[in-house]
Amino acid sequence: EDKVVQSPLSLVVHEGDTVTLNCSYEVTNFRSLLWYKQEKKAPTFLFMLTSSGIEKKSGRLSSILDKKELFSILNITATQTGDSAVYLCAVEKGGSEKLVFGKGTKLTVNP
Amino acid sequence: NAGVTQTPKFQVLKTGQSMTLQCAQDMNHNSMYWYRQDPGMGLRLIYYSASEGTTDKGEVPNGYNVSRLNKREFSLRLESAAPSQTSVYFCASRRGLAGGFQYNEQFFGPGTRLTVL
Numbered sequence: 001e002d003k004v005v006q007s008p009l010s011l012v013v014h015e016g017d018t019v020t021l022n023c024s025y026e027v028t029n030f031r032s033l034l035w036y037k038q039e040k041k042a043p044t045f046l047f048m049l050t051s052s053g054i055e056k057k058s059g060r061l062s063s064i065l066d067k068k069e070l071f072s073i074l075n076i077t078a079t080q081t082g083d084s085a086v087y088l089c090a091v092e093k094g095g096s097e098k099l100v101f102g103k104g105t106k107l108t109v110n111p
Numbered sequence: 112n113a114g115v116t117q118t119p120k121f122q123v124l125k126t127g128q129s130m131t132l133q134c135a136q137d138m139n140h141n142s143m144y145w146y147r148q149d150p151g152m153g154l155r156l157i158y159y160s161a162s163e164g165t166t167d168k169g170e171v172p173n174g175y176n177v178s179r180l181n182k183r184e185f186s187l188r189l190e191s192a193a194p195s196q197t198s199v200y201f202c203a204s205r206r207g208l209a210g211g212f213q214y215n216e217q218f219f220g221p222g223t224r225l226t227v228l
Contacts, residue, residue, distance in 0.1 A: 034217075045218070099156070
């Protein structure tokens, strides 16, 4: 059975801290891994990763994929209160239109 | 572009009532999806449509039906609502493999909060 596991499930940090969110997966015929941010409404797309070792960056957020060890990390540096959200990881299988989502990591950034 | 739109935003039903959730996208996407989100459960796929005229079951299809009315619209119907269907429902779309696009993300609508009493 396909599985996407995110850890930790929740995390509380102070503004300025750096955080690392984890996503491990077991799916047959992996195609891509996606990260989304959800703030009390619809998830919004952050990154899509298809190749190992290539870091994707957007401002203070970055992500990398390890296809050998079957995991990805999402890093957020110098966190701000606006980073408070649920971060969702999803994996797409080759030849399929479906995504398999993890349960998410709830990040709370306190001032 | 409005992106993905959903109606209604909120709905309260009594057990046994029926209703249809509407979803439309104006991005000319081929694939459309219905998810439900429950606390601590992430997003679970109910049904999806890879292209106009096709629909397939996802992870939790029981109690639901879907219709891909045309390329733009994908509706979700609850024939006889149950309290276990209390959830937030998200519609999503993406260009999809049918359009020849190998890597493409999903875009989500704002969600419908459904309560079944």
